[in-house]
Each structure stands twice: as C-alpha cells, then as structure tokens.
Amino acid sequence: xxxxxxxxxxxxxxxxxxxxxxxxxxxxxxxxxxxxxxxxxxxxxxxxxxxxxxxxxxxxxxxxxxxxxxxxxxxxxxxxxxxxxxxxxxxxxxxxxxxxxxxxxxxxxxxxxxxxxxxxxxxxxxxxxxxxxxxxxxxxxxxxxxxxxxxxxxxxxxxxxxxxxxxxxxxxxxxxxxxxxxxxxxxxxxxxxxxxxxxxxxxxxxxxxxxxxxxxxxxxxxxxxxxxxxxxxxxxxxxxxxxxxxxxxxxxxxxxxxxxxxxxxxxxxxxxxxxxxxxxxxxxxxxxxxxxxxxxxxxxxxxxxxxxxxxxxxxxxxxxxxxxxxxxx
Amino acid sequence: xxxxxxxxxxxxxxxxxxxxxxxxxxxxxxxxxxxxxxxxxxxxxxxxxxxxxxxxxxxxxxxxxxxxxxxxxxxxxxxxxxxxxxxxxxxxxxxxxxxxxxxxxxxxxxxxxxxxxxxxxxxxxxxxxxxxxxxxxxxxxxxxxxxxxxxxxxxxxxxxxxxxxxxxx
Numbered sequence: 001x002x003x004x005x006x007x008x009x010x011x012x013x014x015x016x017x018x019x020x021x022x023x024x025x026x027x028x029x030x031x032x033x034x035x036x037x038x039x040x041x042x043x044x045x046x047x048x049x050x051x052x053x054x055x056x057x058x059x060x061x062x063x064x065x066x067x068x069x070x071x072x073x074x075x076x077x078x079x080x081x082x083x084x085x086x087x088x089x090x091x092x093x094x095x096x097x098x099x100x101x102x103x104x105x106x107x108x109x110x111x112x113x114x115x116x117x118x119x120x121x122x123x124x125x126x127x128x129x130x131x132x133x134x135x136x137x138x139x140x141x142x143x144x145x146x147x148x149x150x151x152x153x154x155x156x157x158x159x160x161x162x163x164x165x166x167x168x169x170x171x172x173x174x175x176x177x178x179x180x181x182x183x184x185x186x187x188x189x190x191x192x193x194x195x196x197x198x199x200x201x202x203x204x205x206x207x208x209x210x211x212x213x214x215x216x217x218x219x220x221x222x223x224x225x226x227x228x229x230x231x232x233x234x235x236x237x238x239x240x241x242x243x244x245x246x247x248x249x250x251x252x253x254x255x256x257x258x259x260x261x262x263x264x265x266x267x268x269x270x271x272x273x274x275x276x277x278x279x280x281x282x283x284x285x286x287x288x289x290x291x292x293x294x295x296x297x298x299x300x301x302x303x304x305x306x307x308x309x310x311x312x313x314x315x316x317x318x319x320x321x322x323x324x325x326x327x328x329x
Numbered sequence: 330x331x332x333x334x335x336x337x338x339x340x341x342x343x344x345x346x347x348x349x350x351x352x353x354x355x356x357x358x359x360x361x362x363x364x365x366x367x368x369x370x371x372x373x374x375x376x377x378x379x380x381x382x383x384x385x386x387x388x389x390x391x392x393x394x395x396x397x398x399x400x401x402x403x404x405x406x407x408x409x410x411x412x413x414x415x416x417x418x419x420x421x422x423x424x425x426x427x428x429x430x431x432x433x434x435x436x437x438x439x440x441x442x443x444x445x446x447x448x449x450x451x452x453x454x455x456x457x458x459x460x461x462x463x464x465x466x467x468x469x470x471x472x473x474x475x476x477x478x479x480x481x482x483x484x485x486x487x488x489x490x491x492x493x494x495x496x497x498x
Contacts, residue, residue, distance in 0.1 A: 013388070033392045037376065040395040046429035049379035313379075317388030 006128055013318040016128045017311045018139045019146040020187040028155070028191055034310035035156050041078055041309070042302065051313045052079035055112040059085045060102070060127075061140070062118040067277055067301065068140050068150070072115050075308035081316075084111070099123065100130060107132050113316060114138070121145035121180075136315035138308075144180055150276055151184030153307040155192060157300050158231050161272050165189070169268075171198040171225050172216070173257060174235030174284060177205045177246075181276045182235055183214075190215040200225035202257065204246040222257050227266045233274045234259055234284045250283045259285040261292065272296045330457040331365040334408065334439055337455055343406040346437070349373035351423050352393040354412030354470040358441045361476070362410060373398040375409075380422040396426060403431040412470035414440040417451035442468050442478055 007022065009015045014027065041049055057076040061069050069085065076083045088102065099118075106114070113136045116124040121143030128137040141147040162168055170189055176182045176199050189197045197216040199206065211218050219225030226232055237253060247253050259273065273285070273294045281287050289295060338346060348368055350359025356374050363372045374397045378390040409423060420438060427433060440453040444460045458478070460468055471477045 030392075034389070037378070037392055037395045040376075040397075041379070044429045045431050048429065050425070051379050051384055054385075314389055317384060320385050321388050 006125065009318055009321070011321070013321065014311070014314045015318045016124075016137045016139075017148055017315060018124050018128060018137065020148050020151055020184050020191065021146075023191065025191050025193065028152070028188060031152055031307070031310055031314070032156050032159055034314065035152075035303070035306045038078075038306040038309040038313075039303070042305070048078050048080055050080045052076070052081040052316050055079075055081045055316055056110060057081045057083050057113040057115060057312065058106050058111045059083065059115045059140075060106075060117070061085070061087050062116075062123070063141070065117055065141070067304070068117065071301065071304040072138075072140060072149075072308050075305050075312060076115075078305065079309055079313055081113075081312075084109075099126065103127055103131060107135065111135065112319065113312065115140050117141045119143055134319055136319060138311060138315065141180055144178055145183065147180040147184050148188075149304070149308055149311060150181050151188045152311070153300055153304040154181075154185055154233065154274060154276070155188050156303050156307055157274060157296055158272075160299075160303070161296065162230055165192045165194045167195050168230045169196040169198065169228060170194055170231040170233065171200055171219075171229045172233045172235065173200040173222065173225065173259065175205045175238050176201045176210065176214070176235070177207050178238045179235050185233060186214045186216055198225055198229070200257070202247065202253070222259070222263055223266060226259075226263065226271075229267045229271055231272055231274065232259065232264070232267060233276075234279075236276065236278065237280055237283050250280070254283050258283065259289050261286065261288050264289065264294070274300060276300070330439070330441070330455060331362055334362060334437075334455045335366055337437065338408075341406075341435075341437075343435075343437075345369075345406075346408045347373060347400065347402065347405045348408045348410060349375055349398070349427070351375050351377060351409070351411045351419060354441075354472065355410045357470065357472045357476055358412055358439075359410035360473075362408075362439065371399045373400075373402075375423050375426050377419060377422040377426055380425045382418055382422065396430075398430055401431055402427060402433045404434045407433045407436045408439055409436055410439045412441045413468055414438075414443045414451070414453055415446045415467075417447050417449035420451045421449055441470065444468055 007016045007018055041047055059069055059072055073083050114127055115138045116127055117140040123142045124137055124139035131137060139146055139148055172182050172185055198219055199216045200219040200222055203220055206218060271294060273289055275297050279290055281290060347370060348359055348363050350356035352374060359372055376393050376396045437454045439455040441457040442460060443453055443456045444462055465483055467481055467483050469479045471479050
C-alpha cells in the first residue's frame, strides 16, 4: 500500500488525517461541506452534539501549542468525546522508542483517536502505521511537513468569503521553507483548483524548485506579489526553526515583507488577509492590518473548531464501518 | 392535514406556534403547511445527522443543510413536521436537537405518512395518511417539485443496516 493511502480505508473513506497529499478534491470538498454543518453547533444553547459520545480522544502534544491544542480539545468536547491532554516534552534521544511506548500505554486505555503534534516530520505517520487498526490518528502538525487541519480551516475561510476557488488568486507570504502550514495550504489550494497560487518570500526562505514542486508562482517582492490578489495569507516567521543567518533581522524582514495598509493597496479592494497565528505584530504585519476590516484572522480560529469536528467525526465514523467491537475482541 | 392541524392548535389554545421541518422531506411538507396556515414567523429547519443513533454503526450521513432556527425556541409551542414516521428514531433525534437549542413550552408532531414499525413510544398528533405495509416495503417522499409519496421496496443490501442490531454474542 502506498503511503498516501494509509489515510483511507478500503472504501476510500477518511480513516486518518495526516496530510493533504493523496486526498482527492471530492474528499477535501466533503470536509469543507461537513464543516459548514458543524459551524451551527456553536450557536446552540448547548454547544454539543452527541456524535462521538463514549469515544476517547488523546491529544498528544510533543511540541507546545496553545491555539491548536485548545481548538482540538474544544472540537472533541463539542462532539461529546472524552479528552485526554498529554503534553509530552521530548528528550532528544530514543524518540522512536518513547513514542511507541506512549502509544501502547494509551492503547491499553482504549483510546479511539490520537491527535498528534510533534517537532519531527513524519511522527503522525509513524503512529498511524503502528497503532491498532481501530485507532485513528490526526496530524496536528509534524515538523516542517504538514498541518492538514490548519490547511483545511484556511480553505474553509477562503470558501466562506470568496466561494469558488477557480477564479481566485491566493498569495502565501513568508517563511515557505520552514512552514508545514504553507505546504498544507499550497497542496489544498492546488487540489481544490485555485486559479492562481503565488508564494512571496525572501530567496533564502523559498525551497528549491518551489514553483514546480509547490505549483505556485514565486515572487521575491511583496508589492508585486500581492497585486490583484483576492486572498493574502501571511505566515509566521518561525524563529525557533531558523538556523543560521537566513535573515539579517526582524526589522529588515518587516521593511521588505511586512504587510501594511499601504502595501495592501495594490491587492483587490475586497481582498482578505489571513494568518494562522500567533502573529508577530510588527514583523509579519502591521497591527493596523491585523486588526483591520480585511483581516479574517479570528474567523479562522472559530472555523478551526468546526473543521476539526468534521475531520474527527469523519474518521471516527469510518472506524465504525468496520465494526470496532469485533476488532477488539 | 392543514385543517386538522389548525383545529388541534385551536383546541390547545396555541395562537402563535413555531413550525420546524426536519430535513429533507419534512422541510418540504412544513413549507406547504406553513404557507397554508399563513404563520407569520419564518419556518425553522432541523438537521438531525449529528444526533442519529446509528452513527456508531454506519458512520456519517450525507450532508444536508445545517439546522436553522430563526428565533429562540424557549417557551415556544413547536409544531415539528416530518414526511414519514416509521421507527420513531428520527423524531427522538429531532427532539434532542430541539432541546439543545432551548426549552420549548410544548411540541406537537405532524406527519404526512404514518406507517407501522414503531420502535420507540412516539406517536404523531396530526397525520396526513396512515399505511400498513409488508415487511421490506417502504414509503418515501420525493420532491421538492412535484412532491410525491412513493411506495417501494428496500434494496436487500440496505435491509441489513436498517434491521435491529443483533444482541452481542
């Protein structure tokens, strides 16, 4: 079985959600459609639906995160699942062994789903490959590889504001090289048939062969890159992932690639500005833009809960198709 | 059916009920009743797919539009409308959705076609048509234009999924 298929069961249903790679436009659209349904749960007096009642979901965070962990936790709780939050700080050695040991222990507690964040690329895959067949794994960010729920919540936010992807010009700005968010976004944008996908970054933060590998037009100049764009996605400057002198200083980065109202003026008048958070104000963008009327950054956070509810319930729903009870006996 | 409902509301002294249809067929029927009785408030719509009791057996259902309740349900007299009543499980789920939105004063159930096969103690207050069917037969509403009640057979591969669960061995 190919690596791309590990996410799907024999009937093509979503079992694990590890990356955007290998998923069809139909499946991504299904996730977006289901998300629209879950958005309404936040408006109920009782903000909960009983879909995953009796299921146990473990948040395994080997890398710190506030927003992602909280929204995964809220999503699981709004699905009526029981949630375990485990913040596991990694020791530099014997990661593989620790990971498997942790996994076996949690499986012994009859956990139905793992939500995994890890600083190493491929960690969620590793867990999915070694987990019991009745357990689902959702990748909440692995190293520089993938952050698929973030990618999908961004797609949902774009669709909410702009509708069809085919006529859109979407620019992703910033540290493309180190960003798992950018990888997931670019893959999803291309799978969904976005009219024009652009990346805008300093030369040192663009991966080799970016335009072919990522299906995007590459710009090294912000003004030029945002011209006539419908959507501008700013990425966080990942200081903790940067080794060596890739940038002279944050101040200089802002001078060249920081988004300001003035630089936004060449984009479409109804363009929206997005950011996965947390924002470094005055580095990636001006506060005026972050808090301005084109910013949809806080909507992204609300949408993140609904997207995670959709993905979690789809994966748990798929487990049920195979008769979880039988597998356990 | 509309006349029966109007009479019942009068007998119960309910002047301003809130009408809610269950997706998808129930919404079509509710639209007709809503127009016929000229209720001033917009129609509510319920999506019960997150509350179904067969999720743990057959997974997620195909997407229907999300629930839309235009005004709060608290202390309101609700008329819940669906196309076909058989097992009663849909109505059980719909009541749960409703109570997650608030605490209604009362709930009446209006059904276009009521048939045998109840698995829960749920009975309609207003009924368009009553039917007793052979095992394996089903009645379905097609629509929205034209609205048509269809009598058919459940395909054999679906019968197993709809059958009651076997007791654990």
